[in-house]
Amino acid sequence: MSQVWKEYQEQHRERFLKEMMDLLRIPSISAKSEHKEDMIQCAEAVKASLLASGCDKAAVMNTGGHPVVYGEKIIDPAKPTVLVYGHYDVQPVEPLELWHMPPFEPTIKDEKVFARGSADDKGQFYMHVKALETMVKTNTMTTNIKFIIEGEEEVGSPNLGKFVAAHKELLKADVILISDSSLLSMENPSLDTGVRGLSYIEVEVTAAARDLHSGTYGGAVANPIVVLSKMIASCHDENNHITIPGFYDDVNVVSEEERALINQAPFDEQEYKDEIGIKELWGEKGFSTYERTGIRPTLELNGIWGGYTGEGAKTVLPAKATAKISARLVPNQTSEKITELLLAHFRKIAPSCVTVNAFEHHGGEPYGTPIDSKGYQAASKALETTFGKTPIPVKGGGSIPICHTLESELGTKIIFMGFGLDNDGLHSPNEKYNIENYYKGIETIPYFHQFFAE
Amino acid sequence: MSQVWKEYQEQHRERFLKEMMDLLRIPSISAKSEHKEDMIQCAEAVKASLLASGCDKAAVMNTGGHPVVYGEKIIDPAKPTVLVYGHYDVQPVEPLELWHMPPFEPTIKDEKVFARGSADDKGQFYMHVKALETMVKTNTMTTNIKFIIEGEEEVGSPNLGKFVAAHKELLKADVILISDSSLLSMENPSLDTGVRGLSYIEVEVTAAARDLHSGTYGGAVANPIVVLSKMIASCHDENNHITIPGFYDDVNVVSEEERALINQAPFDEQEYKDEIGIKELWGEKGFSTYERTGIRPTLELNGIWGGYTGEGAKTVLPAKATAKISARLVPNQTSEKITELLLAHFRKIAPSCVTVNAFEHHGGEPYGTPIDSKGYQAASKALETTFGKTPIPVKGGGSIPICHTLESELGTKIIFMGFGLDNDGLHSPNEKYNIENYYKGIETIPYFHQFFAE
Numbered sequence: 001m002s003q004v005w006k007e008y009q010e011q012h013r014e015r016f017l018k019e020m021m022d023l024l025r026i027p028s029i030s031a032k033s034e035h036k037e038d039m040i041q042c043a044e045a046v047k048a049s050l051l052a053s054g055c056d057k058a059a060v061m062n063t064g065g066h067p068v069v070y071g072e073k074i075i076d077p078a079k080p081t082v083l084v085y086g087h088y089d090v091q092p093v094e095p096l097e098l099w100h101m102p103p104f105e106p107t108i109k110d111e112k113v114f115a116r117g118s119a120d121d122k123g124q125f126y127m128h129v130k131a132l133e134t135m136v137k138t139n140t141m142t143t144n145i146k147f148i149i150e151g152e153e154e155v156g157s158p159n160l161g162k163f164v165a166a167h168k169e170l171l172k173a174d175v176i177l178i179s180d181s182s183l184l185s186m187e188n189p190s191l192d193t194g195v196r197g198l199s200y201i202e203v204e205v206t207a208a209a210r211d212l213h214s215g216t217y218g219g220a221v222a223n224p225i226v227v228l229s230k231m232i233a234s235c236h237d238e239n240n241h242i243t244i245p246g247f248y249d250d251v252n253v254v255s256e257e258e259r260a261l262i263n264q265a266p267f268d269e270q271e272y273k274d275e276i277g278i279k280e281l282w283g284e285k286g287f288s289t290y291e292r293t294g295i296r297p298t299l300e301l302n303g304i305w306g307g308y309t310g311e312g313a314k315t316v317l318p319a320k321a322t323a324k325i326s327a328r329l330v331p332n333q334t335s336e337k338i339t340e341l342l343l344a345h346f347r348k349i350a351p352s353c354v355t356v357n358a359f360e361h362h363g364g365e366p367y368g369t370p371i372d373s374k375g376y377q378a379a380s381k382a383l384e385t386t387f388g389k390t391p392i393p394v395k396g397g398g399s400i401p402i403c404h405t406l407e408s409e410l411g412t413k414i415i416f417m418g419f420g421l422d423n424d425g426l427h428s429p430n431e432k433y434n435i436e437n438y439y440k441g442i443e444t445i446p447y448f449h450q451f452f453a454e
Numbered sequence: 455m456s457q458v459w460k461e462y463q464e465q466h467r468e469r470f471l472k473e474m475m476d477l478l479r480i481p482s483i484s485a486k487s488e489h490k491e492d493m494i495q496c497a498e499a500v501k502a503s504l505l506a507s508g509c510d511k512a513a514v515m516n517t518g519g520h521p522v523v524y525g526e527k528i529i530d531p532a533k534p535t536v537l538v539y540g541h542y543d544v545q546p547v548e549p550l551e552l553w554h555m556p557p558f559e560p561t562i563k564d565e566k567v568f569a570r571g572s573a574d575d576k577g578q579f580y581m582h583v584k585a586l587e588t589m590v591k592t593n594t595m596t597t598n599i600k601f602i603i604e605g606e607e608e609v610g611s612p613n614l615g616k617f618v619a620a621h622k623e624l625l626k627a628d629v630i631l632i633s634d635s636s637l638l639s640m641e642n643p644s645l646d647t648g649v650r651g652l653s654y655i656e657v658e659v660t661a662a663a664r665d666l667h668s669g670t671y672g673g674a675v676a677n678p679i680v681v682l683s684k685m686i687a688s689c690h691d692e693n694n695h696i697t698i699p700g701f702y703d704d705v706n707v708v709s710e711e712e713r714a715l716i717n718q719a720p721f722d723e724q725e726y727k728d729e730i731g732i733k734e735l736w737g738e739k740g741f742s743t744y745e746r747t748g749i750r751p752t753l754e755l756n757g758i759w760g761g762y763t764g765e766g767a768k769t770v771l772p773a774k775a776t777a778k779i780s781a782r783l784v785p786n787q788t789s790e791k792i793t794e795l796l797l798a799h800f801r802k803i804a805p806s807c808v809t810v811n812a813f814e815h816h817g818g819e820p821y822g823t824p825i826d827s828k829g830y831q832a833a834s835k836a837l838e839t840t841f842g843k844t845p846i847p848v849k850g851g852g853s854i855p856i857c858h859t860l861e862s863e864l865g866t867k868i869i870f871m872g873f874g875l876d877n878d879g880l881h882s883p884n885e886k887y888n889i890e891n892y893y894k895g896i897e898t899i900p901y902f903h904q905f906f907a908e
Contacts, residue, residue: 031766092768098664155766182670196669200767209731210552213880214754215650215852216636218782219746222736225755225777226690232680233687277663280807282676289674298673301680302770303761308778312485312609313654313815314546315780315853316756316881323679324762326769328672353734361767398669399769427770428665 002385004138005446009439012133016442017113017435019049020126021106023088024115030066030089030155039066039151042088046149047071053129054136055147061167063159066151070170073132074144080453081144083173085406085414086125086180087153090117091427098429111435118433119424124179125149127419127438131445140446142453146173150402153180156200156362157402164402164409173412175375175452178403179441181396181418186436188266189387191379192396192416195403196297197329197366199339203228203346204322204357211307212317222353224321225306231349232323235299239285242299244345247338252331254295262290265392275423294395297338298328324361328399335363335401364401367414375415375452382417382447386440398426417448456839458592459900463893466587470896471567471889473503474580475560477542478569484520484543484609493520493605496542500603501525507583508590509601515621517613520605524624527586528598534907535598537627539860539868540579540634541607544571545881552883565889572887573878578633579603581873581892585899594900596907600627604856607634610654610816611856618856618863627866629829629906632857633895635850635872640890642720643841645833646850646870649857650751651783651820653793657682657800658811660774665761668771676807678775679760685803686777689753693739696753698799701792706785708749716744719846729877748849751792752782778815782853789817789855818855821868829869829906836871836901840894852880871902 009016028042029035043060050058050071058071066089074081093103093116101107106115113123128147135141148171150160164171184190207224208217237243254262267289269281283292292298306321308314325346327338343358350356369376371393383391396416403414419441425431463470482496483489497514504512504525512525520543528535547557547570555561560569567577582601589595602625604614618625638644661678662671691697708716721743723735737746746752760775762768779800781792797812804810823830825847837845850870857868873895879885 031764031768033765091770092762092764092766094762094764094768095665154768198669198769200769202767207732207736210879210884211549211882212730213852213882214752214756214780215652215782215850216747216876216880217730218754218851219750219752220735220737220743220851221730221732222734223755225758226686229683229686229755229758230690232683236680236684276666276671276675278661278675278807279809280676281674282807283674292673293670296673298668300668300672300769300771301677301683301761302668302768303763303772304679304683304775305759305763307755307757308546308548309757309759309776310485310546310548311487312546313656313778313780314485314548314608314756314881315652315654315754316545317754318757321758322763324767326668326767328669353732353736355733396669397672397674398667422670425664426667426670427768428667430664 004140005134008134008138009442016130020123020438021113023122023126024106024117025104027104028089028151029092030152031092039089043067043069043151046088049129050147053133063163065159068151068160068163069147069149071147072145073136073141075141079144080174081146081172082449082452083146083148083171083176084128085176085178086128086149087121087151088149089151089154090120091154095429100430112432113435114430114432116431118431119420120426120431121180123433123438124419124441127179127441128445130442134442135446135449143449146171153400156364158362160402161405164405168409171410173410176406176412176414177448178400178414178416179418180400181398181416182420182422183418184265184392184394185421189383189389189391190394191376191383191391192418193371193393194368195366195396195398195400197333197335198326198364198399198401199329199335199342200326200361200363201339201342202322202324202359202361204320205350206320206355207353208319211319214315214317217317221317224318224354227351227354228321228323231346232301234349240282241284244341246341250332251297259291262294262395263288265290265394293397295330297330297333300326302326328397329366331366331368333366335365339363362401364399365404367403369414369416373413375413378448378451379415379417381451382444385447386444458594459588462588462592463896470584474577474892475567477576477580478560478571479558481558482543482605483546484606485546493543497521497523497605500542503583504601507587517617519613522605522614522617523603525601526599527590527595529595533598535600535627536903536906537600537602537625537630538582539630539632540582540603541575541605542603543605543608544574545608549883554884566886567889568884568886570885572885573874574880574885575634577887577892578873578895581633581895582899584896588896589900589903597903600625607854610652610818612816614856615859618859622863625864627864630860630866630868631902632854632868632870633872634854635852635870636874636876637872638719638846638848639875643837643843643845644848645830645837645845646872647825647847648822649820649850649852649854651787651789652780652818652853652855653783653789653796654780654815654817655793655796656776656778656813656815658774658776659804660809661807662773665773666771668769671771675771678772678808681805681808682775682777685800686755688803694736695738698795700795704786705751713745716748716849717742719744719848747851749784751784751787754780756780782851783820785820785822787820789819793817816855818853819858821857823868827867829867832902832905833869833871835905836898839901840898
């Protein structure tokens with residue numbers, strides 16, 4: 001069927017790109033309440049595109065939060081069914097001044113589409129929509145296809161678990177397919193075999209009822225920035241090992257064999273450093289870069305603020321300081337347990353001169369998928385067909401909070417078939433998605449369905 | 455002369471307040487370039503008020519930065535001359551959301567004027583303008599009076615030293631009088647015998663060329679917030695003693711006698727804590743609260759920011775983190791030496807995985823004034839006359855960067871006769887100045903001139 005797919009895709013190449021870019025124009029930032037209407041507009045646009053691309057039915061379905069878009073094309077109930085998961089929500093765009101173009105005015109430069117959400121995940125889930133169209137319009141469907149495109153992935157999918165539990169029959173499938181991750185490179189295609197979990201909290205340290213003059217009170221009143229800094233500083237030791245008691249208790253100890261396998265993936269240190277502009281590698285002593293992002297949990301400071309942050313100088317002794325802190329989790333840690341551990345830890349280590357307000361933002365469980373499953377093998381063969389190379393199985397560093405729930409509610413394994421690159425600038429200014437990767441995804445996906453159906 | 459002053463001031467009471475409030479309406483924030491025009495407008499308003507209040511001449515004089523306002527009323531060159539120093543610039547107003555009223559729309563509530571600059575220092579230097587008017591209009595001048603009201607105090611008076619050096623003859627005086635500090639309380643009047651110096655720097659720590667996805671890179675790339683936190687945390691030991699090598703080298707060791715004197719000033723711990731809403735006193739072990747703010751240097755974090763600081767959560771590994779850091783200095787520390795020490799220290803302690811950009815904002819020397827001078831005795835008698843109590847000499851915690859230069863260039867001692875209160879909210883939201891204190895200052899100042907002339 002390869003020739004007929006190729007011809008159809010060549011013919012509609014420009015439109016495929018234009019449609020994806022239209023979706024990028026909608027500022028669907030799930031974290032910010034001011035974008036509530038944009039979220040609904042985006043969900044409606046996704047629904048319309050599913051119907052236009054060949055779904056028999058599609059619907060915008062309410063949840064307690066931003067809506068879910070469901071769509072399906074059932075060719076024969078006896079055939080295998082693939083459930084495609086994706087998300088139409090995007091990360092906030094700050095710091096805006098670092099963008100070279102407006103984040104919601106998609107711009108093509110050097111064969112890349114620059115826009116928030118281009119790689120994460122609008123551009124990636126839309127490959128599945130256009131792969132569906134390719135198969136429908138060329139009469140080459142081999143599986144039933146269902147879509148669940150949610151609007152709260154970037155805020156931890158707080159309502160999706162309940163939605164999935166309430167719609168098990170609707171979502172019933174033989175495999176779940178997700179394109180929300182990266183390839184090692186175009187020369188070294190890869191398939192993720194898992195995602196890390198997440199515990200995301202905020203810690204606010206208050207020392208006084210109001211900002212104070214640093215001359216009048218400096219030296220006699222605790223400085224919340226100093227207090228918070230000491231709390232943060234105490235969480236990593238000199239080997240960059242996390243010092244929070246109990247943090248590593250449940251961490252799955254990966255066998256020497258598997259570690260050897262992970263470290264077989266090509267890694268060019270200089271290229272890695274140049275790509276993101278770092279002077280040195282960093283991380284937990286005793287582990288390689290792939291291990292640090294793949295099989296080890298981390299504790300990151302995602303944001304900090306307190307006192308005067310404007311131009312020039314202000315001699316203020318601030319009333320409070322705040323940090324956004326998150327941990328990436330690995331099997332068999334659980335988000336709930338680590339979140340509780342983190343909250344309790346920051347409350348406990350605060351000195352008595354301050355008040356701590358610590359609360360959870362969101363979390364998600366770590367997830368792993370075996371490489372001997374029918375789904376993984378179909379994905380591997382699909383990539384081999386279009387890249388000419390067997391993909392390398394790798395551990396993904398990011399998180400897709402709902403994975404664990406999807407598998408447990410639907411009883412179905414998840415396959416991660418991402419076409420992004422690590423340098424796509426996910427969650428960063430100037431996020432981009434290479435046009436080549438977008439087309440490669442649309443080209444590859446039909447083969448997955450074909451091999452999975454065989 | 456007390457009766458004639460009293461009568462005149464009673465008669466013009468409302469206008470005295472209104473004029474001061476008019477000055478508060480001008481947003482003269484020296485730190486922000488967007489207020490350049492407001493600075494000029496404010497300087498012109500100060501000049502006009504000096505002329506209207508009895509100065510023979512007044513002028514807005516250029517410096518390399520915001521202008522200086524000079525004014526004088528010379529009654530007899532043979533009589534002693536008092537130089538009044540003040541500043542018409544104010545601190546930035548952030549965080550705006552904590553103000554209960556717009557910071558530049560002065561609002562009277564509970565017998566207090568709320569506005570940025572009400573106590574620091576527009577309301578305070580304006581007492582001298584109205585005291586001048588009182589003496590001029592009642593024909594009771596006993597001294598010559600000169601005014602130097604600058605526009606860059608809150609940014610460290612970067613241009614005033616040069617200005618003073620270039621205008622020594624113009625500014626020649628027998629004493630310098632400054633109202634830019636506080637009383638212990640209305641029941642316990644006090645006179646500051648010095649100000650602390652200041653070294654104010656900014657430290658920016660960069661780990662990567664751009665913000666990164668905390669899942670893809672978390673654990674494998676240094677987190678600049680963690681790095682900066684560790685740097686900050688290392689600067690104070692468990693006794694809140696500053697650990698930067700050499701920091702205390704030049705600190706004047708205050709005698710046990712003088713310490714005993716400092717600690718004789720009334721101090722109500724519960725009241726102090728309640729006033730600013732703190733749970734506990736804090737500070738360098740082995741020193742009292744008055745000593746911590748009076749005779750000991752400090753290191754304060756005035757601001758910190760990095761990563762995502764908006765609503766909700768963003769899983770970003772930030773490229774950089776920045777802090778505004780200042781030290782309050784005591785005799786015989788020098789601002790230049792401590793600034794160099796701080797900059798070198800932060801550059802040195804940064805780990806090799808990050809790049810540090812550390813630079814100076816501004817500084818100022820510490821300053822002390824003896825209590826046996828003619829000027830101090832005149833001020834003491836003036837307060838005794840209007841408060842009915844001998845003022846207590848205390849060490850001020852704040853900084854007036856230019857003091858050291860004023861004395862060395864003009865060869866004249868400085869007298870600090872402030873009428874504010876520690877709870878005025880200087881540099882904080884909802885800054886206020888008690889109307890009672892404003893009038894008390896106007897009432898007291900003519901006595902200073904009278905006693906100084908005697």
